[in-house]
Amino acid sequence: MSNTKVLPLLESEAPEAVAPCCPPLTERPFTAEEAETAARMFKALGDPVRLRLFSLVASHEGGEACVCDISDVGVSQPTVSHHLKKLKEAGLLTSERRGTWVYYRVEPSVLAAMGKLLTMAPAAA
Amino acid sequence: MSNTKVLPLLESEAPEAVAPCCPPLTERPFTAEEAETAARMFKALGDPVRLRLFSLVASHEGGEACVCDISDVGVSQPTVSHHLKKLKEAGLLTSERRGTWVYYRVEPSVLAAMGKLLTMAPAAA
DNA sequence: TGTCTATGTTGACGCTTGTCGATACAGGTG
């Protein structure tokens, strides 16, 4: 989980968001620092519009989507842009401009880290 | 805390009994209702204090903890109570009064559902 | 009964957030 270099892109503006931040929630109490880091990611998914946008990108063909493909979520265009920026700042998405359009794609390592964080302790079951 | 081995970890038993809310984020775009439901849970974990409280309960012996055991997170007692209420309303914790103390415990099915929601489809690379 | 401790509720405060319209910027096309 430390360096799964599945993606050739690493010029993102989110510097530390990719690092394995925390152990599973059930393993030991979070420190204040860990909680701060992890809460930032959960908070990013804590809005319905952002969650829909993220799901639209994540489920799109090739794991990426142009803004024009996903901007029909019931809010204005500036609001869509605002939420995409938030997701990017949280390290969940990366963006790349290709000609006229901007493409967003999911950061799978972060997604995996959050998933691990939510796993119950396997406890030798 | 007499019963120490109570955590029912339902990892691969019956997936349909675990996911009342949503498919994995990568499977298909969320509907507005699904996003609303899931975002409520993510939002509950989107605060550092709540995340620490949740982690304290989840990692505590027996999967449950008295408020007095976890209330040292740097905020006042009413604030702790407020956050525990939020986690309860989000379905992440349940509470039970036993004599003088109130015990909180994690809702493992919800935790598992959130974890599944974050899983990447293994073929999506 | 009264008192003490543990926890929840209320009300108020400031800060953050989601939203929009207006505007700016980037890139393609004619």
Added chain:
DNA sequence: CACCTGTATCGACAAGCGTCAACATAGACA
């Protein structure tokens, strides 16, 4: 060049949220 489309930023507003002190409630025990 001018013009158009796609996307980001700005400025402002209302609503929501985290926090606390004060108070209320519940149970234990003398």
